[in-house]
Amino acid sequence: MVPLSLAKSLASSPRSAEQCSADEATALFRADVLYGLSQPQKAVPPKYFYDEAGSRLFDLICRLPDYYPTRCELEILKARAAEIGALAGPGASLVEFGSGSSIKVRLLLDAMAAPAAYVPIDISGPHMRAAVTRLAEAYPGVAMVPVEADFTQSVRLPPLEDGRRVGFFPGSTIGNFTPEAATAFLAHVGDVLGAGSALVVGFDLAKDRAVLEAAYDDRQGITAAFNLNLLARINREVGADFEPSAFRHRAFLNGAESRIEMHLESVRQQEVSIGRHHFAFARGETIHTENSYKFSADAFLAMVRHAGWRQHAVWTDPKGWFAVAALERDGEGR
Template identity: 55%
Template sequence: MKPGLDWRQPRASAENEQFAADLHAALSRSPKAISPKYFYDETGSRLFEQICELPEYYPTRTELALLQTHARDMAAQFGPQVQLVEYGAGALRKVRLLLDAMPLDAVQFVPVDISGPHLLAACDGLAADYPGLAIQPLVADFTRPHTLPPCSAGTRRVGFFPGSSIGNFTPAEADAFLRLAANELAGGGLLIGIDLVKDHDVLHAAYNDAAGVTAAFNLNVLTRARDELGAEFPADGFAHLAFYNPAYCRIEMHLQARRPLALRLGGETYGFNEGETLHTEHSHKYTVDGFQALAARAGFRPGKVWTDENGWFAVLWLEAACAE
């Protein structure tokens, strides 16, 4: 952030319209399914930060340990002058470990996130702790067309996508995002976290925590629909459901109807049978070789890899070819 710059901006007036349109579409299809991006309003973002602290949820602490141990080696891949773009930036916790390993006068930081209030509050804290850092937040859906600030001469654009969020994409969506990233990071690269294939019991526990925080996070999609869109449904009508689907190497999260019920939205009524679900998220688990092959098809060249001793998580460096 430049001193004295007020980066705050109103949320797009079309945001609720898009949510309503996507929810109508989700409820009309069979099976019912909606994008996990609608988890992340201010409440959802806060709940996710709580999930990251849970004893069952290994990805955050495992990735943080990798960043703490290898941040200098990771930053060494970037080059001397960097525009660092964090996709799905959230609370800006992990990027601090990279920033601590970099000369701040050589970094322009562009955090991108769909949850404006949560992102801008996190930027306030980052600016206070890193007064020499140039911060230009972008409130946007990074999976859709967006415009990043221009790079100055001699600056490489480097992406940072931690948290294994790429696993929330379908294979087609992952390919589309990686192609988009390869294009806008041309001449630079992408540092990305991926969750690896592992024991199913470990995965199950991570998405069914004893405290019920993940359940609250999942159900918040319906809370948003009620509060923001005026949706009507029984308050106790849905339950959190999460399980590992070995056929797709992924965890699936659903909102499951406890009994036959109706959900009303914008003059339309959508029926649920008992046990029927609204699929809210999936989290694909990868092998390192498999993900590198996916990235290579999208235009990246595989680079260094850092993994924990259990082989549960990996952080990969991917080089993006220069634009032709």
Template identity: 55%
Template sequence: MTTRRPAVPAIDLFRADVLSGLSSPRKRLPSKYFYDDAGSRLFDQITELEEYYLTRTELAIVNANAGAMAARCGSRCLLIELGAGSLVKVRLLLDRLDRPAGYVPVDVSGEHLRAAAKELAADYPGLGVYPVVADFTRPFEAPPVEAVRRVAYFPGSTLGNFDPPEADALLRRVSRLVGPGGGLLLGVDLRKDSAILEPAYNDARGVTAAFNRNLLVRINRELGADFDPAAFRHRAVYDREQSRIEMHLVSTTEQRVRVAGRMFAFRPGESVHTENSYKYDLTDLTRRAAACGLRTDETWVDENHYFAVVYLTAAG
């Protein structure tokens, strides 16, 4: 007989991840914790910024090719969206799917997700909408909906927030989630000049800076910390060698901060690494996906080759 271990409460995982990250020689915080309700709203604002080309470029690709993408998904598919957010992009796909078996938006921000799912369900009365509040980087159970195949939808270049070994592990989990013959519709940001990349993460209105600092606000609220968010400045730079944008919060002064009963010292100019955003080469992505059990079937790109949406099929 096996005994199932009880799930670790989300607040305990949050505390453990924050304390571990701040204890590292180079301090860091996991980017998945950006998305409390306030962070989700700020990110929605980011997607509408002039400098942030990613969302509008991906939407244009999906808008122009939604029929072909829906054909790849096939009839009676169960669509599972990872990191669903505000459920905006998926509408273009839902409008073209043939009798979908259901839609499963997955996100860590429960209140934000439930509100968006309720609105979408009202707009699609014939569609079963099954929101799942979960961290998709960890195993979760999809609702037992009868379908011809499962297709995971992972837009927004969120895969780029994971270091390569973590991204590959996530691709393997998705392959297992959808099962043999299942699909993954994946959005990825492509490599390009830093003159285009860096402004997308350093907008003139400071929304991305507020989004970055909101992580400290959340830690204060949920872990009893005493960060002064104004004592940290936002910095985002492109590391060409690693092909990634790095986001940091940089201490502007010497300071000590208490988090969950522990004290952490910050030197002037010391940074906390909060996010990576890797930019992809399609040939390399195809090779890595194949090693994770996913075959690349079709790729759609914009005319500038800024962004790509890729359909992959799980081996079996």
């Protein structure tokens, strides 16, 4: 597999690592934070949200009344599970990119004929492994092969049976990439899965500002806690001295870019240190922590075609708020 050089959606250091050791992962995290905080618009890549606390907070976000993406996507997957099962065919292996708590995959496994294996790939290792332990009890006939890795890097799949390889990329995580990086990532997924594979990917649709902003700035403050947890993680793992109470969560629609942006805003002038590195913050200055792009189906499908995938189907929920695309890659496959 050729290492992938992706244009990242947010500032990231030029270094990369493949399924690296804990020490290497910490060194890379430190390098990404130092690089991101040195940019004119300070930024930290969103993949660092997901330590154990961050993964648990994301699960709570998924249950919030205002957070429609999870509900809408589950609705689509329930309605279309049989079609996805038919697309996969018998004895297929399911590879999930960013599997989190592996909840949605149950709908697919239930609909597939004798699925051979489930390969969740996630950067949040302990959270993923706990989810897979629960899943294995419910699906004793399916080989569970978790891979703790950064899916934007070169990922080696374990040896798999001869059935079709089906990628699953739900949660609108694709929206965390810029459109250029999303296209590169979809091509990378095609390389990882190989010729003749299929891919089921969830993406969020453009909609009313009030609906979007409520989903990313809930009244209970769970998304704020998720965003601010990043500072606690940087303090703990990288040795920074952020004072989380001196920052506040901000989420807003950037209409020109058709994306929700999440930031951490400094409530006062301050300085933050990481070893011998010092970063000045003006009052109101922000760290950009996440983009979540909202697409039209046409724009999304144009990206998909550029990435070498063919459309099998695109489904939306009854409100037309969220979409799931089922895609295929040409070739003989396995």
